[in-house]
Amino acid sequence: xxxxxxxxxGPQHPVLPEPxxxxxxxxxxxxxxxxxxxGFVHRGLESLVxxxxxxxxxxxxxxxxxxCSCIHANCYCNAIEDMLGVTAPPRAQFLRVIWSELHRxxxxxxxxxxxxxxxxxxxxxxxFWRIREHVMDIxxxxxxxxxxxxxxxxxxxxxxxxxxxxxxxxAQLNEIEKGMHELTKTMLNDYTVQERTRDIGVxxxxxxxxxxxxxxxxxxxxxxxxxxxxxxxAYKDLNFVxxxxxxxxxxxxxxxxxxxxLHSIALVREALNRLPESELAVKLPGNPDGESVFRVEQPRGxxxxxxxxxxxxMLERMRVRTPTFANIPPxxxxxxxxxxxxxxxxxxxxxxxxxxxxx
Amino acid sequence: MRFVENMIKKxxxxxxxxxxxxxxxxxxxxxxxxxxxxxxxxxxxxxxxxTGNPKHADVLLVTGTVNHRNRHVLRxxxxxxxxxxAVVSIGACxxxxxxxxxxxxxxxxxxxxxxxxxxxxxxxxxxxxxxxxVVTALNVLKAKMGMGPAPEPALMPGxxxxxxxxxxxxxxxx
Amino acid sequence: MFFEAKSVTPETLLDEVRRLAExxxxxxxxxxxxxxxxxxxxxxHFDENLTLTDLRRACDLFPQSGMTHxxxxxxxxxxxxSISSVYFCALLIxxxxxxxxxxxxxxxxxxxxxxxYLEGEVARGPYFTMTTVKRASGEAPPKGPQGGQQ
Numbered sequence: 276x277x278x279x280x281x282x283x284x285g286p287q288h289p290v291l292p293e294p295x296x297x298x299x300x301x302x303x304x305x306x307x308x309x310x311x312x313x314g315f316v317h318r319g320l321e322s323l324v325x326x327x328x329x330x331x332x333x334x335x336x337x338x339x340x341x342x343c344s345c346i347h348a349n350c351y352c353n354a355i356e357d358m359l360g361v362t363a364p365p366r367a368q369f370l371r372v373i374w375s376e377l378h379r380x381x382x383x384x385x386x387x388x389x390x391x392x393x394x395x396x397x398x399x400x401x402x403f404w405r406i407r408e409h410v411m412d413i414x415x416x417x418x419x420x421x422x423x424x425x426x427x428x429x430x431x432x433x434x435x436x437x438x439x440x441x442x443x444x445x446a447q448l449n450e451i452e453k454g455m456h457e458l459t460k461t462m463l464n465d466y467t468v469q470e471r472t473r474d475i476g477v478x479x480x481x482x483x484x485x486x487x488x489x490x491x492x493x494x495x496x497x498x499x500x501x502x503x504x505x506x507x508x509a510y511k512d513l514n515f516v517x518x519x520x521x522x523x524x525x526x527x528x529x530x531x532x533x534x535x536x537l538h539s540i541a542l543v544r545e546a547l548n549r550l551p552e553s554e555l556a557v558k559l560p561g562n563p564d565g566e567s568v569f570r571v572e573q574p575r576g577x578x579x580x581x582x583x584x585x586x587x588x589m590l591e592r593m594r595v596r597t598p599t600f601a602n603i604p605p606x607x608x609x610x611x612x613x614x615x616x617x618x619x620x621x622x623x624x625x626x627x628x629x630x631x632x633x634x
Numbered sequence: 635m636r637f638v639e640n641m642i643k644k645x646x647x648x649x650x651x652x653x654x655x656x657x658x659x660x661x662x663x664x665x666x667x668x669x670x671x672x673x674x675x676x677x678x679x680x681x682x683x684x685t686g687n688p689k690h691a692d693v694l695l696v697t698g699t700v701n702h703r704n705r706h707v708l709r710x711x712x713x714x715x716x717x718x719x720a721v722v723s724i725g726a727c728x729x730x731x732x733x734x735x736x737x738x739x740x741x742x743x744x745x746x747x748x749x750x751x752x753x754x755x756x757x758x759x760x761x762x763x764x765x766x767x768v769v770t771a772l773n774v775l776k777a778k779m780g781m782g783p784a785p786e787p788a789l790m791p792g793x794x795x796x797x798x799x800x801x802x803x804x805x806x807x808x
Numbered sequence: 809m810f811f812e813a814k815s816v817t818p819e820t821l822l823d824e825v826r827r828l829a830e831x832x833x834x835x836x837x838x839x840x841x842x843x844x845x846x847x848x849x850x851x852x853h854f855d856e857n858l859t860l861t862d863l864r865r866a867c868d869l870f871p872q873s874g875m876t877h878x879x880x881x882x883x884x885x886x887x888x889x890s891i892s893s894v895y896f897c898a899l900l901i902x903x904x905x906x907x908x909x910x911x912x913x914x915x916x917x918x919x920x921x922x923x924x925y926l927e928g929e930v931a932r933g934p935y936f937t938m939t940t941v942k943r944a945s946g947e948a949p950p951k952g953p954q955g956g957q958q
Contacts, residue, residue, distance in 0.1 A: 315657075315701075318739060570836075591841065
């Protein structure tokens with residue numbers, strides 16, 4: 276005898292730190308339907324392009340998401356640079372990669388911690404966040420802020436690294452890598468972790484493509500698809516290989532993120548060692564005119580910008596498609612059929628960033 | 635009886651329970667609030683516990699832009715908290731709307747919806763600043779319980795002119 | 809990157825999208841720009857999930873290769889066909905377009921009625937209200953589409 280109940284989840288909820296509201300229709304313990312309600316974080320910042328000029332807009336796009344601010348600015352600057360027909364100098368390209376990858380490391384460590392917390396493994400949560408403070412130290416020492424790194428400008432970057440900093444950064448990266456290796460056994464081989472994550476929230480390969488999943492959610496389902504393969508910024512010069520897992524469950528997604536963190540450390544190290552000498556930014560030839568699209572890879576997946584300029588200082592239209600926005604339909608597909616206690620694990624497995632989603 | 639009451643009041647101040655509500659921030663302030671709880675800053679050693687339930691909480695930490703949809707949630711959370719309570723508003727967006735001020739869906743700060751006791755500026759403020767804000771909020775709480783004077787309003791460097799006018803105006807309004 | 813988009817009309821849109829879905833294209837997103845007070849241009853962006861070997865060859869020539877774009881110009885009054893029946897993930901973005909431009913989509917499986925993001929107290933259609941048109945005095949304003957500013 277089953278009874279149907281509707282359980283509202285969020286926006287303020289002890290399990291989920293972010294204001295996402297989902298209505299679950301449950302029959303006893305089984306979820307049969309999930310209906311999202313968005314809008315708690317909607318700021319409407321796409322409309323700000325009409326009141327701020329395209330250089331000052333960099334500051335606004337950085338604040339779309341605090342966890343991947345530098346990558347948002349990177350994508351926006353690339354889109355505008357394409358319209359203007361300029362390319363950032365090689366050193367700027369490498370510096371953009373370095374700070375982007377630092378952001379990826381810190382975002383993935385943050386996620387691994389929160390994910391461990393979602394299935395009740397609080398000591399692992401604290402361990403990951405302890406390691407993460409090394410990345411925050413690097414960010415603060417090199418870019419001047421812990422979370423929002425304002426280093427991109429249209430045409431290049433505005434901060435440089437000196438040899439002393441590079442040596443210190445390499446030492447810190449070793450610390451992070453050491454900490455990650457210590458946690459490999461706990462996070463990936465532990466019996467309890469596998470019990471809670473294996474075969475939970477399975478997304479098949481075909482579904483992942485048709486539902487438009489991006490990032491680790493897509494790669495966890497066996498698609499070799501990472502925007503960094505397109506070789507924007509300096510990725511074409513670096514030794515980059517996407518991390519792919521085949522199973523499509525929560526465990527596969529956490530594995531993708533875990534190995535991506537290690538790969539990002541390797542990428543930062545490589546970029547630091549091969550940092551070319553050049554100026555930091557080029558002079559801009561005028562105001563943007565025309566339409567342009569650009570995609571980069573965020574920690575959560577593919578980030579897409581569409582911008583339209585009209586030859587004045589103000590852009591006419593900017594449209595941002597963030598990875599979580601694309602990952603919500605797969606989430607709605609995964610949730611029906613699961614047990615209620617698995618809901619936090621599945622919701623967190625797409626790494627939801629609601630402030631990105633609603634902008 | 636008086637002794638027991640004082641004991642309870644003192645213990646409340648020694649172990650403040652906080653509730654964190656993310657109105658609509660970019661997650662920058664949220665992860666800094668969360669970072670306060672993790673090993674490097676570890677506010678739990680001072681007895682600060684992060685609770686998800688507003689009825690258990692003494693201090694409300696608000697981050698992010700307040701918009702037309704979440705202001706109702708914020709108001710409800712505040713109303714559910716038992717008194718005496720203190721509110722700490724964290725980050726530029728929550729203080730005034732920040733860079734999003736001109737946007738169509740943004741209200742200019744949490745103080746337009748609920749009374750705010752402590753403001754922590756920054757984009758995002760460092761965990762040290764947030765901890766400092768919570769400590770100041772405890773003094774506010776203490777004053778609300780009638781156990782001490784209200785903390786002096788602290789001003790940013792460069793606000794000397796503002797301080798003068800505030801002092802002049804404060805005498806009449808206080 | 810300046811991109812080239814294939815023009816479609818509301819009649820041919822669904823056939824075109826079905827063709828792409830069969831070829832295993834991934835729906836990336838939709839971009840909307842208001843051309844003037846009446847006309848709206850919609851771009852549909854699709855991505856071909858290429859393998860690494862394909863990309864290494866192509867990325868030197870076309871830095872953002874692998875994307876296909878459809879372009880459709882519609883009037884704000886008319887019902888726009890929804891592609892959610894083919895790509896379920898288009899649901900959110902179509903609802904968002906309803907919110908922001910005050911247009912209507914036909915056949916949405918989950919319709920938020922223009923309240924995905926915005927509460928009732930916000931003036932509806934934020935992008936719709938931003939175009940200003942000079943009108944001779946005495947001339948009656950054209951009838952606004954549903955969801956336009958009241």
